[in-house]
Amino acid sequence: MREDGKVTVLVSGRGSNLKALIQQQSGYHIHHVISDKADAGGLVIAHEAHIPTTVVLRESHNSIGSFKNAILSAVQETEPTLVALAGFMVLLHPAFVETFYGRLINIHPSLLPNFSGLNTHARALEAGASEHGCTVHFVDTGMDTGPLIAQAKVAILADDTPDTLAARVIVQEHALYSWTTKHVAQGSIRLEGRTVLYSELARTEAASRNFSIF
């Protein structure tokens, strides 16, 4: 991939991962932000950083299929090197995944394959887990089932609540996502079939930053 890899980011919510991706951009370039929510905080962050945005609303479409096709078209129009989902809460159309497979990544707030889906922090506490964290993975047609790229772990403390745990995990998310985005955009982490391949540099950096790779 090109050294200045063009990254299109999809957001539904507050956009703290988007903000971290913008602040830490090096080896990639956030050049467009797309949202399915007109009031997403991520859109404000994009505007402040002078990054072009597109909004695709479910209510502007008669069917879910038409809505999902519109998301695909909007992303294709931005001609991205890489697509990064950052709290984008729409399950993508299989055609989307097929179009961008290997160039489509997501961040999830748990140590996948544990706790896919929602309410991950509360569920990790309820399960009595001793550690928790976040995962960046390539996206496939399932929910949180694509090939895992990297994880950052946090220890669970005896007095943790979902909120205190979430506060420590999100700090790790911001570090992990920009690191992973850089390497995937530069091609030093890439996908062959369902196997993730890492350059020596990516392996060395992951070890020095305490990220787990696979």
Ligand code: GAR
């Ligand atoms: C993040 O914790 C992200 O990992 C999660 O949504 C949050 C978005 O926060 N994503 C998922 O749960 C996807 N399955 P942000 O808008 O502040 O980046």
